[in-house]
Amino acid sequence: xxxxxxxxxxxxxxxxxxxxxxxxxxxxxxxxxxxxxxxxxxxxxxxxxxxxxxxxxxxxxxxxxxxxxxxxxxxxxxxxxxxxxxxxxxxxxxxxxxxxxxxxxxxxxxxxxxxxxxxxxxxxxxxxxxxxxxxxxxxxxxxxxxxxxxxxxxxxxxxxxxxxxxxxxxxxxxxxxxxxxxxxxxxxxxxxxxxxxxxxxxxxxxxxxxxxxxxxxxxxxxxxxxxxxxxxxxxxxxxxxxxxxxxxxxxxxxxxxxxxxxxxxxxxxxxxxxxxxxxxxxxxxxxxxxx
Numbered sequence: 459x460x461x462x463x464x465x466x467x468x469x470x471x472x473x474x475x476x477x478x479x480x481x482x483x484x485x486x487x488x489x490x491x492x493x494x495x496x497x498x499x500x501x502x503x504x505x506x507x508x509x510x511x512x513x514x515x516x517x518x519x520x521x522x523x524x525x526x527x528x529x530x531x532x533x534x535x536x537x538x539x540x541x542x543x544x545x546x547x548x549x550x551x552x553x554x555x556x557x558x559x560x561x562x563x564x565x566x567x568x569x570x571x572x573x574x575x576x577x578x579x580x581x582x583x584x585x586x587x588x589x590x591x592x593x594x595x596x597x598x599x600x601x602x603x604x605x606x607x608x609x610x611x612x613x614x615x616x617x618x619x620x621x622x623x624x625x626x627x628x629x630x631x632x633x634x635x636x637x638x639x640x641x642x643x644x645x646x647x648x649x650x651x652x653x654x655x656x657x658x659x660x661x662x663x664x665x666x667x668x669x670x671x672x673x674x675x676x677x678x679x680x681x682x683x684x685x686x687x688x689x690x691x692x693x694x695x696x697x698x699x700x701x702x703x704x705x706x707x708x709x710x711x712x713x714x715x716x717x718x719x720x721x722x723x724x725x726x727x728x729x730x731x732x733x734x735x736x737x738x739x740x741x742x743x744x745x746x747x748x749x
């Protein structure tokens with residue numbers, strides 16, 4: 459797969475933006491410099507058969523933009539790894555130079571653009587919270603049937619206890635800003651494989667899935683996914699599309715996330731913190747060390 463190798467500007471479009479702040483503590487007032495997590499819009503365009511169409515505009519933290527685009531398209535059932543010929547930043551001369559790095563064009567191998575139907579309007583109103591409600595349960599069932607036999611994968615409670623700290627250690631930008639979500643892929647033994655950060659939980663997961671797709675590492679059925687916040691339907695949708703069998707979160711799952719996990723046979727762990735957690739679906743994959 460071809461990728462655009464264009465260099466990126468390093469100022470505001472980096473993952474960290476510097477700002478002057480006034481810090482007040484009791485009777486003490488001090489002006490100082492602070493680091494903020496950058497939030498910028500990303501426009502994802504499709505190109506096929508000489509036609510171009512914007513399919514999504516989402517707020518994100520700059521970085522791993524090609525992975526984010528590929529993961530988003532895969533999770534929404536728009537384009538799989540075999541459908542993508544190249545990904546690059548927009549080179550339209552009518553765009554402001556900085557804006558070009560907020561626009562990603564995905565060139566498809568197909569002769570025509572896909573028919574998105576009513577979903578297109580929803581994609582265009584997306585935000586850092588992800589694209590909500592764009593894929594119905596029926597559409598997800600069509601794309602993600604549960605295989606009759608899945609490769610055995612399991613994880614111990616001891617391994618799960620250590621994952622939040624390992625995810626936190628890999629969050630370089632969070633350490634400077636305190637304002638980013640993270641998603642991490644781990645082996646069943648707890649070894650970190652890849653970690654991505656973003657202002658949006660869903661974007662961080664999309665970046666991970668895109669990393670796997672663009673690097674020929676999919677499906678991810680031998681990995682454990684950990685997210686730094688809560689687990690919603692959208693995150694479970696992305697996990698199911700990627701073949702992930704174990705999903706963990708440091709916070710709570712939604713009711714629809716639990717329903718999805720049970721239907722698709724995904725182990726769902728919530729409130730993973732301080733050596734405790736809840737298992738909401740498929741507990742057989744977690745060895746709690748008890749007879």
